[in-house]
Amino acid sequence: MADLTGRTGERVPTVPTVPTVVVDGIDVVYRVGGTGAGRGSATAALHRMLRRPKTGKASGVRRVHAVRDVSFVAHRGEAIGLIGTNGSGKSTLLKAVAGLLPVERGRIYTDGRPSLLGVNAALMNDLTGERNVHLGGLAMGMSRAQVKEGYQEIVDFSGINEKGDFITLPMRTYSSGMAARLRFSIAAAKDHDVLLVDEALATGDRSFQKRSERRIRELRERAGTVFLVSHSNKSIRDTCERVLWLEHGELRMDGPTEDVLKEYERFTGGPDRTAPRPKPAPRPKAAPTASP
Numbered sequence: 001m002a003d004l005t006g007r008t009g010e011r012v013p014t015v016p017t018v019p020t021v022v023v024d025g026i027d028v029v030y031r032v033g034g035t036g037a038g039r040g041s042a043t044a045a046l047h048r049m050l051r052r053p054k055t056g057k058a059s060g061v062r063r064v065h066a067v068r069d070v071s072f073v074a075h076r077g078e079a080i081g082l083i084g085t086n087g088s089g090k091s092t093l094l095k096a097v098a099g100l101l102p103v104e105r106g107r108i109y110t111d112g113r114p115s116l117l118g119v120n121a122a123l124m125n126d127l128t129g130e131r132n133v134h135l136g137g138l139a140m141g142m143s144r145a146q147v148k149e150g151y152q153e154i155v156d157f158s159g160i161n162e163k164g165d166f167i168t169l170p171m172r173t174y175s176s177g178m179a180a181r182l183r184f185s186i187a188a189a190k191d192h193d194v195l196l197v198d199e200a201l202a203t204g205d206r207s208f209q210k211r212s213e214r215r216i217r218e219l220r221e222r223a224g225t226v227f228l229v230s231h232s233n234k235s236i237r238d239t240c241e242r243v244l245w246l247e248h249g250e251l252r253m254d255g256p257t258e259d260v261l262k263e264y265e266r267f268t269g270g271p272d273r274t275a276p277r278p279k280p281a282p283r284p285k286a287a288p289t290a291s292p
């Protein structure tokens, strides 16, 4: 089933040809410290050191191989869905494309600056929504005048003020859905060469999801490339014409949305049975590095 290069079915008629992201055989490895090798008494630790060769495990650092030998080419005007079961490597792949995680092996080429819009994208919790709109806009490279001009549209798009004047309150007072909506609205205010969206659509209510999907289509039409990570097969169907399916960090399938989703739904046991689980308790601190 693995198909790194070829599409599984016929090419969709609108597939454009200008490459914007080229991912060439990448591996991403996390290194996790504090995995328990140092537990127990000092003599027990000494014993372990003497007994075991100095592997990463013996030194208390474990490697998590999150993305394995993934290759694909994305084109201008494409909206590409990233699917896969929990822990299959979707967010890691997005972060690597955004340049936020080093790759262990392989190369990533991008045309233009990719912007990652994640549910965890950093805005300042203690600042008001209003200040965050300004700072977020500036951080994306908009001028003060552009931010000022687009401010009201961002607030209206987010719907934050629908139930009161929340935009002048600190973001820590927002529900997680409200915060995610504001993040999406800030990021969507600008045309991006490559926009990477991580689950943002799943967090808003239905009317916000509709607005977001429309906006993603617009961004795409304005010649950007959009990547969308989602557990909602419906969002993927509504937004993307191509899908990459990751499993155990490997690219299992790359092709037109319907072809890939059909196989994926067979694999997961039916449509949309893969709603995200609550995130597990925080992991031990990890330090991703490029060196072995």
Ligand SMILES: Nc1ncnc2c1ncn2[C@@H]1O[C@H](COP(=O)(O)OP(=O)(O)OP(=O)(O)O)[C@@H](O)[C@H]1O
Binding pocket: 030, 031, 032, 064, 065, 066, 084, 085, 086, 087, 088, 089, 090, 091, 092, 093, 276, 283, 285, 286
């Ligand atoms: N900071 C980290 N440190 C160590 N391992 C990590 C870290 N982030 C992710 N991983 C591991 O990398 C693998 C891929 O995780 P990733 O978050 O990319 O998957 P995902 O497909 O986005 O999952 P989900 O659908 O649950 O959000 C998993 O095994 C996960 O435990």
